Amino acid sequence: MKSDLTTRHGGKILADALVAQGVKMAFGVPGESYLPLLDGMHDVRDRLQFIVCRQEGGASYMAEAYGKLTGEPGVLLVTRGPGATNGSVGMHTGFQDSTPMVMFIGQVGGDMVEREAFQEIDYRRMYGQMAKWVAQIDRVERIPEYVSHAFHTALAGRPGPVVLALPEDMLFAEAAVADVERAHVVRPGVSAFQINELKNLLERARSPFVIVGGGGWTREATQKLQKWAEAAGLPVGNSFRCQDLFDNRSPSYAGDVGIGINPKLARRVKDADVLLVIGARLGEMTTSAYTLLEAPQPRQTLIHVHAGTEELGRVYRPALAINAGYPQFVEGLASISLPQGTWREATKEARGEYLEWSEPRPMPGSVQYGEIIRWLSSNLPEDAIIAGGAGNFASWLHRHFTYKGFRTQLGPTNGSMGYGYPAGVAAKLAAPKRSVLAICGDGDFLMNGQEIATAVQHGANFVALVVNNGLYGTIRMHQEREYPGRVFGTDLRNPDFAAYARAFGAHGETVERTEDFATAYERAAKAGKPALIELRIDPDAITPATTLSAVREKALKSKQ
Numbered sequence: 001m002k003s004d005l006t007t008r009h010g011g012k013i014l015a016d017a018l019v020a021q022g023v024k025m026a027f028g029v030p031g032e033s034y035l036p037l038l039d040g041m042h043d044v045r046d047r048l049q050f051i052v053c054r055q056e057g058g059a060s061y062m063a064e065a066y067g068k069l070t071g072e073p074g075v076l077l078v079t080r081g082p083g084a085t086n087g088s089v090g091m092h093t094g095f096q097d098s099t100p101m102v103m104f105i106g107q108v109g110g111d112m113v114e115r116e117a118f119q120e121i122d123y124r125r126m127y128g129q130m131a132k133w134v135a136q137i138d139r140v141e142r143i144p145e146y147v148s149h150a151f152h153t154a155l156a157g158r159p160g161p162v163v164l165a166l167p168e169d170m171l172f173a174e175a176a177v178a179d180v181e182r183a184h185v186v187r188p189g190v191s192a193f194q195i196n197e198l199k200n201l202l203e204r205a206r207s208p209f210v211i212v213g214g215g216g217w218t219r220e221a222t223q224k225l226q227k228w229a230e231a232a233g234l235p236v237g238n239s240f241r242c243q244d245l246f247d248n249r250s251p252s253y254a255g256d257v258g259i260g261i262n263p264k265l266a267r268r269v270k271d272a273d274v275l276l277v278i279g280a281r282l283g284e285m286t287t288s289a290y291t292l293l294e295a296p297q298p299r300q301t302l303i304h305v306h307a308g309t310e311e312l313g314r315v316y317r318p319a320l321a322i323n324a325g326y327p328q329f330v331e332g333l334a335s336i337s338l339p340q341g342t343w344r345e346a347t348k349e350a351r352g353e354y355l356e357w358s359e360p361r362p363m364p365g366s367v368q369y370g371e372i373i374r375w376l377s378s379n380l381p382e383d384a385i386i387a388g389g390a391g392n393f394a395s396w397l398h399r400h401f402t403y404k405g406f407r408t409q410l411g412p413t414n415g416s417m418g419y420g421y422p423a424g425v426a427a428k429l430a431a432p433k434r435s436v437l438a439i440c441g442d443g444d445f446l447m448n449g450q451e452i453a454t455a456v457q458h459g460a461n462f463v464a465l466v467v468n469n470g471l472y473g474t475i476r477m478h479q480e481r482e483y484p485g486r487v488f489g490t491d492l493r494n495p496d497f498a499a500y501a502r503a504f505g506a507h508g509e510t511v512e513r514t515e516d517f518a519t520a521y522e523r524a525a526k527a528g529k530p531a532l533i534e535l536r537i538d539p540d541a542i543t544p545a546t547t548l549s550a551v552r553e554k555a556l557k558s559k560q
């Protein structure tokens with residue numbers, strides 16, 4: 001058989017392997033360390049688009065957002081040393097977000113490895129804690145096998161990032177090998193016995209609560225779960241930055257179990273007798289720093305469903321642990337119907353509390369940011385994708401935006417700044433027909449603002465909002481709480497963001513009054529190019545519920 005195969009160099013074998021895996025888009029910054037791969041991609045450029053970025057940090061976020069949005073591994077190409085270190089932020093994000101990703105790093109040749117050659121790093125050690133698997137392909141003929149293993153690993157169980165290092169001499173070498181077919185998605189099923197045990201526990205429950213989260217869902221699975229929960233009248237909350245896994249308009253939806261949680265919702269989770277947790281890891285943000293459930297033995301009867309075996313019993317000892325993929329689990333769930341539970345009234349109450357909580361409160365200044373989020377929530381198409389980063393500006397988004405279905409939210413659960421803009425670029429490129437809005441802070445945006453160039457170059461015509469308070473606001477808030485009045489290192493002197501956008505060839509404008517937002521948004525959305533709106537908010541408006549001066553005052557009083 002082998003004699004029928006044409007001889008290809010490593011870069012071409014790898015490019016063809018990516019096409020065989022169904023990869024349509026890869027993100028990265030080129031390097032001299034992987035020229036043969038670029039050469040191989042030249043031949044398949046009609047099937048595999050290379051999105052050339054301006055910094056590997058932005059590229060890695062784009063690959064992560066692509067993986068999160070599509071459920072297919074986001075592919076990232078970077079050069080050795082500096083490229084690999086710049087690109088780490090998206091890998092850390094992908095790891096904490098359970099996002100399938102495959103990163104390829106150019107590596108020094110085998111003839112000089114282990115000498116600390118130019119830009120040499122051992123990626124197995126560097127990425128050990130940020131990836132599901134890190135390997136180096138030392139033999140050109142084994143490229144298809146490694147790529148197949150990488151894609152299987154990224155997608156299996158709890159999805160996550162994989163790293164493959166590519167020694168330069170291996171990429172230049174030639175071999176005659178066959179491609180391998182596309183990877184399977186390997187996730188365990190659920191047994192009738194487990195579903196029956198779950199039924200027994202839920203039937204006896206008086207105040208149950210369901211939490212949905214994590215990576216590895218499908219649209220169908222989220223819709224089936226919603227139908228089932230609604231029929232059972234169960235209250236459901238979404239875990240931190242997974243607010244799009246359960247339609248927020250559902251009568252069963254009770255709010256997000258994340259950062260700045262509605263205290264009434266926190267009470268409900270704490271007081272639940274049975275907690276059915278599907279897909280969420282029950283991390284620090286979802287558990288309000290491990291207080292909603294006590295570790296390691298929660299007071300609630302915990303039914304924990306997770307696709308990763310290692311996550312079950314990791315922090316919390318569940319009463320029932322089910323290792324299953326979520327589509328598989330939901331399929332099993334659909335076979336049981338629960339009696340008309342006594343919890344229906346409580347679900348109605350929880351729903352009422354959520355609706356009250358999501359109404360914006362007045363804040364200082366001429367821009368009512370909460371009202372703007374409500375306007376966006378009502379006026380954007382139902383399937384619009386909202387990409388957000390990290391900072392206090394995101395709390396208005398979490399609290400006031402109604403997510404209407406699967407993959408309408410892209411956010412970093414690791415709270416990594418600079419995510420929103422590049423995630424917006426990737427979302428628009430992956431789903432060009434959908435409206436995309438990135439919501440960024442002033443600090444957050446400039447961590448990857450240069451990727452406007454990428455949006456312009458590749459025609460990612462979406463709108464970004466930069467919420468400018470002239471502060472690293474989150475840190476200022478904590479600073480005022482811990483050390484009131486001792487402001488240090490948290491003020492920002494910002495550029496004119498609209499002019500910055502225009503310098504890249506994008507549309508840019510500034511909004512300083514609530515009433516000017518809607519028309520500014522319409523202009524931006526119709527600009528026919530990437531657009532940016534700077535929203536100048538009052539720095540005193542530090543959260544949707546309180547002011548910076550109130551935080552300081554309270555802290556000063558408590559220290560007296």
Ligand SMILES: Cc1ncc(C[n+]2csc(CCOP(=O)(O)OP(=O)(O)O)c2C)c(N)n1
Nearest residue numbers: 391392393417441442443444471472473474
């Ligand atoms: C990459 C990264 N660096 C630093 C931090 C710490 N941090 C969290 S929020 C924040 C400030 C965010 O500022 P901005 O984007 O302006 O949003 P604001 O809080 O002012 O609304 C910082 C520095 C982080 N989460 N991620």
Ligand SMILES: [Mg+2]
Nearest residue numbers: 442469471473
């Ligand atoms: Mg800010």
